[in-house]
Amino acid sequence: MNHTQAETIAEVSWAGGRSPLAVDKKKLGMWLFLLSDSLTFSTLLICYSYLRIASPNWPRPFEFYPAIVKATLMTIILLTSSLTMVLGVHQAHKGNRGSAVKYILLTMLGGILFDIIHISEWVNLIVHEHVTPFSNPWGSPLLGGSFFGFTGLHMLHVTIGVFYLGAIAWGFGKQKFSAVDVEVSGLYWHFVDLVWMFIFPLIYLINVAPR
């Protein structure tokens, strides 16, 4: 390779304007953020699993009805909101703004429903079952802290997601945002759903009260 060819290659590589992963910079930024957030949730899950294995008196408090049935309903609501989100992204890329905004609003509704059911579950645990982050009537005191910490962090992500989608729906409807912005918000929403796919079995299903 002569000097001129090496210089040319160096100029092309460093001249900017290239997209080696063939993705928009906002999309890549969101993927990198989701990578870091995945590690946060993974670490928390592993920490919770560590505590559960190391505690011989870890309680199994969730009755199949209503706790597991409610959690299953929450899972299906979140999955349905993911479907409406991906359909919204699809419509946004096709240029159908009205349809895209409607699907985003449906997704937000799913998120709000999820939060309402989850908060009702928290109220039941705190008021009727006397579970706090520091104590519970059944066994290891770490149950409350890990449960509220984990599900609380996830609920915070869902709530932030609802506001985020609201801003995207408004902006996309007003033609201030592009289809890529809708897709980027979709990535965040699907990530929130994905995290729940691990919380649901590890926090709820593994801790079903024995029959």
Add this chain to the structure above:
Amino acid sequence: MTTREEALEQHVPGTTKLFVWVWVALVIMTGLETLLAYEDFALLLMLTLLMGLSVIKTGFILSYFMHLRFERMGLFLVVVPVLVACILVIMAFFYPDSFRLLHMQAR
């Protein structure tokens, strides 16, 4: 289908039918998980089956809903193997210690 619609179909990956079928598959797997909890199998078996189903569901969501299947391989390689490796390393460091603690508990 007009030329513009054909061009859009090529540019926009996936179809409504595909996404709905993926959703159906995810809901069925969720139902299976709930059934496993109802049957209340031994802990290790439950954990293996539940984690297996969760990983499959993750694959579906990543591939179809997050469009990773339709992206370049480079993006997949940046996101997935690194994450899996980090999680495995954390697990390898911490899990054996939890079993040691369990056996150290005063009876």
